[in-house]
Amino acid sequence: MIASEILNAKILIVDDQEANVALLDQLLGEAGYTAVTSTQNPAEVCALHGDNNYDLILLDLQMPGMDGFQVMEGLQADNPKGYIPVLAITAQPGHKVRALEAGAKDFISKPFKLVEVKTRIRNMLEVRMLYKELQNHNKLLEQTVQERTMDLTSANTQLTQEIEERKKAEKSLHKTYAEIKRLKDRLQEENVYLRNEVDQKFNFGEIIGQSDALSVIFSQVQQVAPMNATVLLLGETGTGKGVVARAIHRSSTRKDRPLITVNCTTLPATLVESELFGREKGAFTGSDARQIGRFELADGGTIFLDEIGEMPLELQSKLLRVIQDGEFERLGSPRTIKTDVRIIAATNRNLKEEIRNGKFREDLYYRLNVFPITLPPLRQRKEDIPLLVNHFVAEFNNKIGKKIETVSTNTLSLLRDYHWPGNVRELESIIERAVITSQGNSLQVLDRFEAIQMTDEIAGGNDPQEVKALAELEHDHIRQVLQQTGWRIEGKNGAALLLGLNPSTLRARMRKIGIVRQ
């Protein structure tokens, strides 16, 4: 490859003597060089080289007017760092070193020796061509490097962009994870944020709950409230009979008139009659003032007869009369008083059984049982427990000035698993105690409740008698003493004295833990 390029190399012969030019021209022609030109005028060499960029200039050093050294100076001045392809021709041995110092690459001596001329020209052109090839390769390499660099730069920019985007995506992913974690934590904690909207959504008056069982009650209340019909509320203690009675009154046309509550258990038997119907001054020993009875107070409104099953038989007939005719007399007065009262009665007893036992009048029962509503025990509507817990926590937070905000899933499942013999009232008092004793902002249920819980678990297991919670022991003990005294509370042979309690305290206690006469 180089061989053909060498023979096509551009060669300029510079000699003032025509004979020398001809000789060299012939010699080069015979050696196969194809692009050989010549000049006898040294002054035009620089311009010619500028135009043709020779691969080789055969330069005679001794010329008149402008010698070879001046020509080389001119060539160097035109191209200070470039390659000067000069092969000096000299007859003087002393000029050889000078010529090399002036920039010539080699020299040939005059008179010409054929082999020397041919070899030196060939060698010099070989080096020249190799150099050129190298330059071309370099250029190519540079170009490739440039192209690659550009590729790499753009790839790099793309990569940087991608990394940026990844980072952004990662950030938003982190954010999303954090949000999910926050929501998860919140769910796990079963936050009972004091959500008033929950109350608004799931209550009917004061009745909290969203269970199917309770929605039946809601619709019954809605149905019966606007009518004047007597309502009989049935259900275990603490299921919310009082709450429902209030809801009925408040949704009725009588809502602006009073709702009078009479608790037939807490009233001493001897006083029930005067409490209900009133008495004239001096009606019996010690009655030194006139008293308006609750039926009179409730005129135009509603009377709520709680624990109606506890009402003494003789009073039941008087009550029957009020219900039938709206009439009664005050104790110690013959005057008949007319009253317009709506009656709501409640009991946790089985009235039919009471009738069978001769303790409740059948006719009164039918008068009361016009629109019966049976409240489900809490254990049958456990789905209401979280809402109720939420409601009571908010209520006691308010009352006590605490800031309980969360209830752990554990606590909640503990509350859900319990069988709640005292129903909502029991739940309410457990939450009240828990709110009082809880540290921090999470509700902690008392040990005592856990003890009850444990009893239940054991009860479900081998020996129900083995462990009893304090509350149950108390319940059993009071019952036992009451049975012993024939259910007499007050007086010398009463249970209160035996238990070392005030009669009113004992009544309150009985009510609280759900002891009713049987």
Ligand SMILES: Nc1ncnc2c1ncn2[C@@H]1O[C@H](COP(=O)(O)OP(=O)(O)OP(=O)(O)O)[C@@H](O)[C@H]1O
């Ligand atoms: N669904 C409910 N929503 C909110 N609070 C309730 C609900 N049910 C009951 N309560 C609360 O539980 C407590 C007991 O309710 P209530 O006195 O109405 O029960 P009760 O069935 O009349 O009991 P008892 O038969 O012992 O008289 C009250 O403090 C009441 O506010």
